[in-house]
Amino acid sequence: MTGQVTEQLVEPSRLSPARRAWRTVRRSRELAIGVVLLAVIAAATAANDSFLLSPNSWRDLLLTPSVLVVLAVGQAVVIITRNVDLSVGSILALTAYLSGRLFIANPDLPVPVVFLVAMLAGAALGLVNGLLVGLGRVPALVITLGTLYVYRGVVLTWAGSDRVNASDLPGTFLALGTRTVLTVPVLAVVALVVLAAVGYHLHTARGGRELYAIGSEPDAAVLYGLPVRRRVIGAFVLSGGLAGLAGIMFAARYGTISSGAGLGTELQAVAAAVIGGVAIFGGSGTVWGAALGAVLLVTINRALPILGIPDFWQQAVVGVLIIGAIVLDRLLANRTARRLVRARDAR
Amino acid sequence: MASPPAGPVLELRGVRKAFGPVAALRSGTLSVDGGSIHALVGENGAGKSTLVKILSGLYRRDAGTFRLHGRDVDFTTTAEARAAGVAVIYQEPTLFPDLSVMENIFMGRHPLRTGRRVDRRAMRDRTTALFARLGVTLDPLRPAEGLSIADQQIIEIAKAISLDASVLVMDEPTAALSALEVRRLFQVARSLRDEGRALVFISHRLDEVFDLCDAVTVLRDGEYVATAAVADTSVGEVVTHMVGRTVDDLFPKVPAPVGDVRLEVRGLRRAGVFHDVSFDVRAGEIVALAGLVGAGRSEIARAVFGVDPYDAGSVRLDGRPVPPRSPRAAVRAGIALVPEDRRQQGLVTDSTVARNVTAVVRARIARLGMLTSRRESDAAAPWASRLEVKTNALDMHGSTMSGGNQQKVVIAKWLATTPTLLIIDEPTRGIDVGTKAEVHRLLSELAGQGMAILMISSELPEVLGMADRVLVVAEGRITADLPRADATPESVMHAATATLEYQP
Numbered sequence: 001m002t003g004q005v006t007e008q009l010v011e012p013s014r015l016s017p018a019r020r021a022w023r024t025v026r027r028s029r030e031l032a033i034g035v036v037l038l039a040v041i042a043a044a045t046a047a048n049d050s051f052l053l054s055p056n057s058w059r060d061l062l063l064t065p066s067v068l069v070v071l072a073v074g075q076a077v078v079i080i081t082r083n084v085d086l087s088v089g090s091i092l093a094l095t096a097y098l099s100g101r102l103f104i105a106n107p108d109l110p111v112p113v114v115f116l117v118a119m120l121a122g123a124a125l126g127l128v129n130g131l132l133v134g135l136g137r138v139p140a141l142v143i144t145l146g147t148l149y150v151y152r153g154v155v156l157t158w159a160g161s162d163r164v165n166a167s168d169l170p171g172t173f174l175a176l177g178t179r180t181v182l183t184v185p186v187l188a189v190v191a192l193v194v195l196a197a198v199g200y201h202l203h204t205a206r207g208g209r210e211l212y213a214i215g216s217e218p219d220a221a222v223l224y225g226l227p228v229r230r231r232v233i234g235a236f237v238l239s240g241g242l243a244g245l246a247g248i249m250f251a252a253r254y255g256t257i258s259s260g261a262g263l264g265t266e267l268q269a270v271a272a273a274v275i276g277g278v279a280i281f282g283g284s285g286t287v288w289g290a291a292l293g294a295v296l297l298v299t300i301n302r303a304l305p306i307l308g309i310p311d312f313w314q315q316a317v318v319g320v321l322i323i324g325a326i327v328l329d330r331l332l333a334n335r336t337a338r339r340l341v342r343a344r345d346a347r
Numbered sequence: 348m349a350s351p352p353a354g355p356v357l358e359l360r361g362v363r364k365a366f367g368p369v370a371a372l373r374s375g376t377l378s379v380d381g382g383s384i385h386a387l388v389g390e391n392g393a394g395k396s397t398l399v400k401i402l403s404g405l406y407r408r409d410a411g412t413f414r415l416h417g418r419d420v421d422f423t424t425t426a427e428a429r430a431a432g433v434a435v436i437y438q439e440p441t442l443f444p445d446l447s448v449m450e451n452i453f454m455g456r457h458p459l460r461t462g463r464r465v466d467r468r469a470m471r472d473r474t475t476a477l478f479a480r481l482g483v484t485l486d487p488l489r490p491a492e493g494l495s496i497a498d499q500q501i502i503e504i505a506k507a508i509s510l511d512a513s514v515l516v517m518d519e520p521t522a523a524l525s526a527l528e529v530r531r532l533f534q535v536a537r538s539l540r541d542e543g544r545a546l547v548f549i550s551h552r553l554d555e556v557f558d559l560c561d562a563v564t565v566l567r568d569g570e571y572v573a574t575a576a577v578a579d580t581s582v583g584e585v586v587t588h589m590v591g592r593t594v595d596d597l598f599p600k601v602p603a604p605v606g607d608v609r610l611e612v613r614g615l616r617r618a619g620v621f622h623d624v625s626f627d628v629r630a631g632e633i634v635a636l637a638g639l640v641g642a643g644r645s646e647i648a649r650a651v652f653g654v655d656p657y658d659a660g661s662v663r664l665d666g667r668p669v670p671p672r673s674p675r676a677a678v679r680a681g682i683a684l685v686p687e688d689r690r691q692q693g694l695v696t697d698s699t700v701a702r703n704v705t706a707v708v709r710a711r712i713a714r715l716g717m718l719t720s721r722r723e724s725d726a727a728a729p730w731a732s733r734l735e736v737k738t739n740a741l742d743m744h745g746s747t748m749s750g751g752n753q754q755k756v757v758i759a760k761w762l763a764t765t766p767t768l769l770i771i772d773e774p775t776r777g778i779d780v781g782t783k784a785e786v787h788r789l790l791s792e793l794a795g796q797g798m799a800i801l802m803i804s805s806e807l808p809e810v811l812g813m814a815d816r817v818l819v820v821a822e823g824r825i826t827a828d829l830p831r832a833d834a835t836p837e838s839v840m841h842a843a844t845a846t847l848e849y850q851p
Contacts, residue, residue, distance in 0.1 A: 020488060204464040206457050213454050214441045220441035225426030226455050284443035336493065 016092040029325075030287075033292040037299060044303035051306055059180060062188040063288065065298040067092075067246045069291045072272035073198050073267060074242035076290035078235045079273050080202070082215040082282030083133060083140035087234060088243040088269055090151035091125045092262035095247030097155055098166030100257045103173065111173050118248040119241045125151060126240015130233035140236075144275030145247075148266065157317025159259040167256030177252040187249050191291075194242065198289045205278075211235060272297050273317060275325045354417055356381045356545040357402075357433075357514050362411030364397050369396040375411065376571035377547070379514070384516070384536060386556040386577075386612075389566035390589055390807065390840075395549050399518050402547075403435040406430030415514070432506030438641075440499040444492040449474040451491050454508045461663050477505040481535050497528035501599065504535060515539060516547040521555060522641050552640045553582050553844045580697040583837075590807065590836035596803035600813050602792045606630030607665075607755070609799035610768050612651060615660035620646050621823035624660070628768065628799045633767050633790060636803045638843045641766040643686055643823035644803045648770045651801075652684040653677045664768060686752075687772035703765075713834055756785065762793075767821035772803040787813060807836055819843050 026033060028146060040103045041061070044051040051057055071088050095118040101113050123333035125147070142253050165172060179186045214228050216219045251257055276293030278285030288313045304314045353379045362375035372394040379385040389395050400406040401413070404422030413420055415431055422428040442451045449470045450457075464534075474487035483501050491502065500520055507515055517536070521529045536559060540546055550556055556563055557577055565572040565588040572588045589647040608627045615624040621643040621655040628634045636644040649655040651662050653673045662669040670676045677684075755775070761769065774790065788811065794800050804810050809815055817834040819827040819842035827842035 206455065206459070206463070206465060207452060209446075209457060209465060210455060212446060213450075215442035218443040219439060220443055223425055223441055224454055225424070225429065280444070283443065 009120040028289075030289045030292055033276055033289060033296055037177060037227050037292065037296045039216065040296070040300055040303050041044060044306045045103075048208070048306045051303065057182065059178075059185055060231070060270065060302075061299070063178075063185040063253070064302065065295040066185070066187040066191040067249050068265065068268055068272060068294040068298055070194050070242050070246040070249065071269040072118040072276070072290040073287045074239035074246075074274070075196055075266075075269040076213065076273040076278045076285060076287045077202070078140070078239045078280055079270070079278050079280060080215045081211050081232050081235045082218060082286060083232060083235065084144065084270060085126075085129060085140065085239045085243075086266045086270075087147040087151055088239060088246070089262045089264060089266040090148050090155065091243035092242055092247040092250055092265060093257075093259065094125065095119075095122050095156045095244040095253045096257045096261050097159055097164065097259070099248045099251050104164065104333050105168055107170055111170075111176070114173075115248055121240035121242040122244020122247065123237050126237045127233070128347040129240065130149070131237030133236065134233045155259045155261075157222060161259075163256060164251070164259035169251070169255060172294070173252055174255055178253050187253060190245070190249065195291050198238070202287060207231065207234070212283055215279075216284070249252050268297060269294070275321050277325070277329075279329065281325070296323070355379055355414075356416060356524040358412065358414040358548070359398070362398065362401060362413060364401060364406055364408050370569055372401075372408075373399070373423040373569040374571050375408075375566070375569075376574075378543045378574070379546050379562075380549055381513070381697050382540055382543045383561040384559055385546055386560035386563040387549045387566065388551070388556060388563060388585060388589060389572075393566040393589070394569040395566055397569075399516055399547075399549065402514075402516055402675060403427065404433075420502060429510060429512075432502075432511065432513040433514035433516065434514070435518065436500055436503040436520055438509065438522050439496060440503045441710060442491040442494075442499055442502060445490060447488050447490055448485055448494075449487040451502050452509055456509075457571060461554065473509070474505070477509060479669055480508070480538075481505060481530065482538070494529070497524045497532065500532065501526075501535070502763070504539075508539070512548070513545070514545045516549070518549050519551065519641075520548075521550055521552060527773075529555070532709045551844055556585075583586050586840045594669075600787075600815075603791075603797075604793040605632045605815065606797060608786060609665060610801065611661075611662050611663040612652070612664075613659050613663075615647065615650060615662070617650060617655070617657045620830055621650070621820075624823075624825055626825060626828070627816055628801050629795045630767075630799050631792050632815045633796050633800045633802055634816045634818060635797055635810040636818050636820055637799065637805075637807070637814075637839050638820035642820045642843070644820045645772050646823075647820065648684065648772055648801065648803055651677075652682055652686070652770060662811055664820070678764055678766075681765075681767035683764055683766035683769050685757050685761055685769070685771040685774065685777070695709070695742045703761065703838045711776065754782075754783075758786070759790070766798070768799045770799065770801045770803075773805060774802060774808070775804075775809060784791055807839060809829055810834070810837065810839065 041052060045053070052061070071092070073086060074086065098121055099114050099118045102109060102117060121201060129140070129144055129147055132138065132147075133140045136143070176186050181189060202211065208233055210221070210226050213224065213226060214231055218228065247262070249263060272294035273285070273290040274293070275296060276279055276285065276289030276291065278290050300321070301314055303319060305311070309317070355419050357377065357379040359375050362372060363370065363376075364372040375394060375398045377385070377387065377398065380672055387398070395405065401408050404427050405690065408424060414434070420431060422431070422433075432578075443454065444536045446454070449467075452474055453470050457465040457471065460466040460469070472486050478487070478501075480484050481501065485498060485501060491499065494502070500517075506514070506569070506744065520532060526531065533555075536546055537549070540561075546635070548560055560577050562574060562576050563580065563585060564574040566583060567589060571793075575584075585609045607630055609630050610628040612627070613625050616622050624636070624647055638644050639833065646655060650657045650671075651669075653669070653676060654670060662671070664680045664682060670678050670681065674684075695699065759769070769790075771790070774786050785807075790800055802810075802813060813833055814834065815831050817827070817829045817831075818825050819829070819839055819840060821843050827838070829838060829842075
């Protein structure tokens with residue numbers, strides 16, 4: 001079989017793997033978002049240097065996006081499997097209120113235990129989503145739109161007009177919301193750990209790679225014999241658990257939890273993932289991109305007032321970012337497709 | 348590979364598979380030795396695909412023997428078949444477009460290093476080694492997106508080898524390949540044979556079969572017909588086995604006076620789909636577009652109707668040009684298209700019969716832009732009764748009707764536009780015998796009234812029974828234009844299996 005073939009149909013790249021990896025990074029969405037983020041920070045600092053140079057500004061820069069980063073990471077994993085989880089805002093409210101009630105009922109409860117309870121509760125709610133999507137064969141959009149209302153309804157019924165105040169919560173817990181380690185806020189550290197762990201899993205574990213495969217072509221995933229249903233359920237459990245973590249982070253950060261906590265954050269999480277280059281039809285994108293998207297989203301919202309842009313334009317800017325990101329994806333994909341077809345016709 | 352065992356590697360005998368009352372495969376028999384390439388041939392609907400799906404574990408057989416390496420097997424999932432060493436390469440492989448070539452080969456079985464981490468270096472090296480063994484150069488790191496069908500098949504083959512599959516089934520792998528790509532595929536196939544694997548090669552192209560394979564098995568209408576060593580048989584004999592039946596009188600084509608040229612197609616071309624297509628259809632004439640599935644017949648019809656674009660050529664109806672890319676203009680000019688897939692393209696199944704029938708003439712029956720159920724029913728009634736649509740009422744929903752009645756509703760819908768040219772794609776697919784005859788009678792009657800009819804059909808008896816003229820399409824080109832008198836199963840089959848590009 002050797003030496004017979006004279007035609008090379010698609011030649012392998014002559015670049016070394018290291019050079020190719022660098023080229024991939026150079027062209028990546030993550031880098032582009034990072035540059036835009038730096039530009040936004042630079043512009044806001046130029047307009048008002050307290051944006052970056054005041055005593056609290058560094059802390060705020062890292063602390064404000066933490067909760068959304070955790071949600072965006074979970075959301076990205078679900079979107080990669082060609083699903084979506086719209087219930088995370090409601091799970092956040094439910095677990096935030098739950099942890100508040102736990103502290104009120106039992107003020108001496110160790111903080112780590114409450115963290116664990118919140119995450120488990122979130123994971124259980126995520127499991128409900130996953131089972132309905134995996135077994136019911138109903139689109140995730142519909143299922144999680146339903147559970148968005150159901151879970152929110154549970155909080156509304158439970159909390160009513162009541163709310164948990166900062167004075168109800170133990171000081172050690174509230175201190176977590178502002179404490180820093182080597183100038184980095186604890187909540188940002190939590191978000192970074194989550195990001196690193198999930199990112200590592202997606203990149204290096206078989207299970208993580210299978211999530212991409214399932215989102216890229218569900219039919220092929222079945223033909224390959226991948227455990228599609230189990231993986232999809234797992235993605236929803238992870239997203240729910242992370243929403244539970246985001247809930248208790250929310251409680252520590254703000255101290256006040258009403259039944260309206262986190263309204264609309266599910267859409268911010270989806271927006272962050274899409275801006276960060278996670279394809280809405282699954283199969284591609286990274287949690288790094290989604291996290292950067294979340295940071296960009298939050299930072300832009302903080303920077304726009306400083307830049308003198310009226311309040312009501314801020315939402316529009318977010319919308320333009322989302323559409324811009326998707327149009328850019330489309331254009332790049334079309335360009336690549338044209339190039340590949342040309343290369344085929346040429347030979 | 349281990350030493351080849353004695354006896355056939357793969358053995359099927361009297362395998363049967365039915366879907367409801369329809370038996371897709373009545374007696375599938377196939378026996379393949381290790382170290383050989385075995386061709387499986389037959390007309391459309393002969394049961395080849397069903398047999399492949401039984402091999403791949405997608406379907407379970409209802410009866411019969413299925414042995415692998417001399418042991419009885421019964422696959423319930425594709426994973427089981429794969430674990431037993433059966434790999435199927437489909438005509439259009441399903442890969443993960445977003446993932447790299449190497450991940451497509453090793454998905455779910457990635458090589459691991461310490462800490463159960465995916466070992467990308469090992470994966471790349473093993474992919475490179477697999478490709479080197481197959482004698483192809485493909486970039487292991489590029490995404491599968493945008494790869495040609497030929498390259499996608501190579502990935503599937505590489506996957507099969509990495510699994511050490513002992514039986515490789517290739518389901519019409521050459522249908523979408525260029526001559527160069529076919530040559531490369533055959534080199535790969537021969538090298539796999541020489542390693543002692545058993546290969547099953549399904550193809551419509553008999554010249555390829557005779558070039559590549561060692562033995563050939565013919566199926567017809569779900570039944571096993573014959574097996575022969577390629578050296579001991581001829582193309583003519585295989586064609587006879589494939590056709591092997593006489594055309595009965597199920598199809599009452601009444602001779603009608605043939606009038607002037609209605610449809611005039613000249614030099615129609617769409618890159619990669621069809622080339623140099625020129626033909627005429629005259630008033631009162633039924634012209635059949637025959638050929639194998641995937642030859643480009645429906646695509647030609649869709650281009651004539653303006654649904655699909657074309658790169659060059661012209662379409663004229665009654666001497667006037669029909670503009671490309673505009674089904675509306677085609678309808679206005681007097682063309683009607685009854686599509687192949689009724690449920691998806693021809694019928695709003697959630698809507699009523701009356702609404703379906705009047706869908707294309709809505710503007711004409713509307714008064715002041717308003718449409719009432721009553722006006723719809725009034726407009727629909729004559730057509731439905733003429734076609735004997737057996738529905739209790741015109742407000743019955745399309746989804747609850749039988750296939751035959753659905754087809755009649757679709758035909759009624761287009762007849763309501765009073766076309767001069769009717770293009771009908773697979774008029775009787777999935778319809779019971781009685782209704783079939785009715786549809787045939789109707790087509791014959793319409794031709795008798797001077798309508799020009801272009802019929803696409805994969806059923807040879809239907810083509811031969813109904814058509815005044817048979818145009819045979821092979822690989823996007825018209826390879827034969829046979830008048831009724833010259834159209835025999837053999838002549839049509841020969842033209843349909845002719846390949847222009849491929850020279851062994």
